[in-house]
Amino acid sequence: MxxxxxxxxxxxxxxxxxxxxxxxxxxxxxxxxxxxxxxxxxxxxxxxxxxxxxxxxxxxxxxxxxxxxxxxxxxxxxxxxxxxxxxxxxxxxxxxxxxxxxxxxxxxxxxxxxxxxxxxxxxxxxxxxxxxxxxxxxxxxxxxxxxxxxxxxxxxxxxxxxxxxxxxxxxxxxxxxxxxxxxxxxxxxxxxxxxxxxxxxxxxxxxxxxxxxxxxxxxxxxxxxxxxxxxxxxxxxxxxxxxxxxxxxxxxxxxxxxxxxxxxxxxxxxxxxxxxxxxxxxxxxxxxxxxxxxxxxxxxxxxxxxxxxxxxxxxxxxxxxxxxxxxxxxxxxxxxARELQQLRRSPLTLQGAAQQLEPLDISSAELLIQPEGVLTLHFADALRLSWDGKELQLSRRNPRSGVEEHRYWHGSLARLHIFCDRSSIEIFINDGEAVMSSRYFPTVTPQLRLEGETNVRLHYWRLEAGM
Ligand code: FRU
Structure with missing residues (x-):
């Protein structure tokens, strides 16, 4: 044509x-x-x-x-x-x-x-x-x-x-x-x-x-x-x-x-x-x-x-x-890219036992998390990231089969740097040693809930719209 x-x-x-x-x-x-x-x-x-x-x-x-x-x-x-x-x-x-x-x-x-x-x-x-x-x-x-x-x-x-x-x-x-x-x-x-x-x-x-x-x-x-x-x-x-x-x-x-x-x-x-x-x-x-x-x-x-x-x-x-x-x-x-820091708003630093931290609004957010022990991150009702001390596992339900699927990283975890934007998540592991990128489609307002008895130190920013 x-x-x-x-x-x-x-x-x-x-x-x-x-x-x-x-x-x-x-x-x-x-x-x-x-x-x-x-x-x-x-x-x-x-x-x-x-x-x-x-x-x-x-x-x-x-x-x-x-x-x-x-x-x-x-x-x-x-x-x-x-x-x-x-x-x-x-x-x-x-x-x-x-x-x-x-x-x-x-x-x-x-x-x-x-x-x-x-x-x-x-x-x-x-x-x-x-x-x-x-x-x-x-x-x-x-x-x-x-x-x-x-x-x-x-x-x-x-x-x-x-x-x-x-x-x-x-x-x-x-x-x-x-x-x-x-x-x-x-x-x-x-x-x-x-x-x-x-x-x-x-x-x-x-x-x-x-x-x-x-x-x-x-x-x-x-x-x-x-x-x-x-x-x-x-x-x-x-x-x-x-x-x-x-x-x-x-x-x-x-x-x-x-x-x-x-x-x-x-x-x-x-x-x-x-x-x-x-x-x-x-x-x-x-x-x-x-x-x-x-x-x-x-x-x-x-x-x-x-x-x-x-x-x-x-x-x-x-x-x-x-x-x-x-x-x-x-x-x-x-x-x-360092330019993304321009989008940061409303900084917040939290520290304490993971499961006692208030859920965070992650519709558009950046998080830096230093976990000290076993920890699970629940991204609304659609995605889960679990650290068991040896393996990091990203899990979600396959939309077609309904079966839960996983992606893996092994190593010694010091830090997670996470970007959330409505229906996507990018997880930078240990200052860029590995990355996990995924779409996810929450059916509720996207919040992050932490589960685990371990202490975490967490920095949070809401990210401004960029377009
Ligand atoms: C990769 C690809 C390329 C091709 C393009 C077509 O996703 O298949 O090999 O050039 O997409 O859209």
Whole structure:
């Protein structure tokens, strides 16, 4: 369908749906969520001319994974965001089934987007890697495809993440599936963003000692952090293990060294980036002050998403909060972006036996908790976090089966840093050693109740709406 017709339908969907969506009690106060329709991956995250830009996978026409548009938000401070004109509409033949995920670069003063044009046929599919530029008036100008399917791969080749290396060349990592049905990450090089040379497979199933490691790797991202290179990717097809890899698809990282000359990436083991129920397809960028920032999608493809009550209000899914990444003693840490402190209001410090503390309003709140012993946190009637001295367990009832499900972290617990926003929770463990992100849908006013005889020390802030 052509651009004008798609835009007309989008305006109609927005005009008819946005008030209803805004009235949803589960709608976030300060996280990014779609005005209407379905949001998934963060795309094109960049700080450009001072401002942060975050694009996103968006189907404005339905709460379903149909043809994907790119929506666009802009912010001066990572916390207060404004809508920008719709960036990409899947109107051309080379993107007929979606302007799929991709990234943004600063090409000598031109904000340039690199994304996947996804095309489905009656049988099979193909994919084009495409360019677009952001214009003065906030619209995007499409430059068309610059890369067809490389030989030896199925139609599942997507999600380009591009950066400029010290040698002045552009490099791209691309998620791919080979003809044997193995997930891979490809490395490509270009001098001008238009003509690309495939250098090789740098990671994937059957590579770097991994064995069988999934049938498709989505949304790769590669960047330098500390003295190492980090490859983030989302392998699909890993069998669940008793206490890890429990979501439908995983999102994690490898630490290694990228050999740009020989396209090799010897790396260590796969670590999950987030241990909660909803986290996928994260994307990072470098801020002008030298930080590595990340947004993730607080959702999972093919999860239990189509039971979420926000559907009744015509929208589904949201982003995580922005996070800062560091590499400390060989492991990745994620902390909430420091800019979020702007939202803090009404500080409160409490100390005492857990079960004697008054329930706290957590509809939009930040908490720092130092538990001294066994403790359970009840997030309204929808989610529970229990610490038994060895294991942290996040529990909730599966909306489809009614069975209670758990996610786990093991270690020595010193501190929990928790962000609640209406229907989402992000739990940072021990100053960013691990994170658990989850949606949850209370049927009562959201309050936190503590259970346990142990003493706790707790800092609390109400968080101001950010939009
Ligand atoms: C990940 C993903 C990407 C794809 C996009 C489509 O969630 O499947 O691989 O580009 O979503 O919306």
């Amino acid at each position: 052509k651009e004008a017709a798609l835009l007309k339908q989008t305006v109609k969907a927005l005009m008819q749906g946005q008030l209803r969506a805004a009235q949803d009690p589960h709608r976030p106060a300060w996280h990014l969520a779609p005005s209407v329709g379905l949001l998934n991956d963060p795309n094109g995250f960049i700080q450009f001319d001072g401002d942060f830009h975050l694009f996103y996978q968006w189907n404005p026409l339905a709460c379903a994974h149909g043809a994907k548009f790119w929506g666009h938000w802009r912010s001066a401070d990572l916390v207060h965001w404004q809508h920008e004109p719709i960036a990409l509409v899947p109107s051309e033949e080379y993107e007929s089934h979606g302007c799929y995920s991709g990234s943004a670069v600063d090409n000598d003063g031109v904000l340039t987007l690199i994304y996947t044009g996804n095309v489905k046929f009656a049988e099979g599919r193909t994919a084009w890697q495409c360019l677009a530029t952001l214009e003065e008036d906030g619209s995007c100008r499409k430059l068309g495809p610059v890369l067809a399917l490389p030989e030896g791969y199925s139609g599942h080749v997507r999600d380009p993440k591009v950066w400029r290396h010290d040698d002045g060349q552009w490099y791209m990592v691309l998620g791919a599936q080979n003809l044997a049905g193995e997930g891979k990450v490809l490395l490509l090089r270009s001098g001008d963003l238009h003509s690309w040379q495939l250098l090789g497979e740098i990671a994937g199933s059957q590579l770097n000692g991994l064995g069988d490691f999934g049938y498709m790797w989505e949304c790769p991202d590669l960047f330098r952090l500390g003295n190492h290179d980090i490859l983030i990717t989302c392998p699909q097809g890993l069998a669940p293990q008793p206490k890890r890899w429990l979501n439908t698809f995983q999102s994690g990282y490898f630490i290694g060294e990228l050999d740009y000359q020989h396209a090799r990436f010897p790396h260590g083991e796969f670590h999950e980036l987030d241990l909660g129920f909803e986290f996928y397809a994260p994307q990072t960028t470098a801020s002008s002050d030298g930080r590595r920032l990340l947004f993730g999608w607080m959702g999972i493809p093919d999860g239990d998403e189509f039971y979420q009550p926000t559907l009744a209000y015509g929208w589904i899914h949201q982003m995580t909060c922005p996070r800062e990444l560091t590499l400390e003693q060989g492991s990745l840490r994620q902390r909430p």
